[in-house]
Amino acid sequence: MDIKVNVRPSDGETNIVDLVGEIDVYTSPVVKDAITQLIDDGHYHLIINLEGVRYIDSTGLGVLIGALKRVREHSGSVSLICTNPQIKKIFDITGLVKIFSIFENEQSAVKALA
Amino acid sequence: MTVQQESVNVVELRIPCKPEFVSVARLAVAGIANRLHFTVEEIEDIKLAVAEACTNCIQRASDAKEIALTCEIVPKELRIVVRDHSVHVPGEQDSSDLGSGGLGVFLIRSLMDEVDYRHDAAEGTVLRMTKRVGGIL
Numbered sequence: 001m002d003i004k005v006n007v008r009p010s011d012g013e014t015n016i017v018d019l020v021g022e023i024d025v026y027t028s029p030v031v032k033d034a035i036t037q038l039i040d041d042g043h044y045h046l047i048i049n050l051e052g053v054r055y056i057d058s059t060g061l062g063v064l065i066g067a068l069k070r071v072r073e074h075s076g077s078v079s080l081i082c083t084n085p086q087i088k089k090i091f092d093i094t095g096l097v098k099i100f101s102i103f104e105n106e107q108s109a110v111k112a113l114a
Numbered sequence: 115m116t117v118q119q120e121s122v123n124v125v126e127l128r129i130p131c132k133p134e135f136v137s138v139a140r141l142a143v144a145g146i147a148n149r150l151h152f153t154v155e156e157i158e159d160i161k162l163a164v165a166e167a168c169t170n171c172i173q174r175a176s177d178a179k180e181i182a183l184t185c186e187i188v189p190k191e192l193r194i195v196v197r198d199h200s201v202h203v204p205g206e207q208d209s210s211d212l213g214s215g216g217l218g219v220f221l222i223r224s225l226m227d228e229v230d231y232r233h234d235a236a237e238g239t240v241l242r243m244t245k246r247v248g249g250i251l
Contacts, residue, residue, distance in 0.1 A: 002137070022137065024133070024136055024137060024140075024165060024169070025133040025136055025165075025168075025169040025172060025173070026133035026134045026136060026137065055140075055161070055162075057162060057165050057166055057169060057218070057221075058166055058169065058216070058217040058218040058221055059169060061217060062217065085155075086155065086158045089155075090162070090221070093221065093224045093225075094217065094220070094221070
């Protein structure tokens with residue numbers, strides 16, 4: 001399975017989810033399970049690092065949207081780290097740039113949540 | 115994968131209607147698109163569109179056993195047809211409804227130059243899409 005998920009704590013209540021690989025209909029359940037587990041455990045401020053993601057499709061976007069919906073029920077947030085132009089283009093086309101806070105690097109994402 | 119005679123320039127691929135095979139279709143079509151000298155960005159668009167079409171078959175057509183892709187290579191243009199041979203339930207969804215089939219179809223329509231998405235009684239659900247090199251008409 002071509003996706004790796006690593007969760008690590010950041011400052012305060014924030015957790016960073018590092019994703020490496022491709023997120024499609026086959027691999028997105030792995031990402032969904034990891035994020036769902038985090039939220040179930042009461043972590044409502046997430047930074048999802050897409051820097052290692054080479055490819056994402058609508059199922060991957062669906063996982064991110066689902067996560068955002070769930071954390072917002074608890075006044076939480078989902079921020080993204082993404083510089084890949086092809087992936088940013090998909091967020092642009094779908095209008096998700098208006099819904100997610102997208103940062104160039106981890107430092108600025110953490111700083112924005114502080 | 116069956117590659118027909120060079121002069122015909124048609125490549126056909128059939129994959130099981132299962133999530134683990136979508137990446138196979140994606141990569142195969144990327145290789146075909148590369149022969150037409152699409153830019154890297156255009157090839158990424160085609161890969162995503164094909165993957166979305168296959169994903170749509172998997173998520174919507176539970177009765178489909180395989181997905182058939184036909185890639186027609188013409189000068190400056192790649193025409194792709196994705197069929198799933200699913201059984202259509204009359205009254206459940208007509209052809210016009212298929213045009214608004216969620217985020218995946220929205221992406222396909224955004225990334226490709228021409229898209230036609232309909233159900234055909236004989237062929238099942240058929241998605242035809244075209245990408246032109248440089249987006250030229």
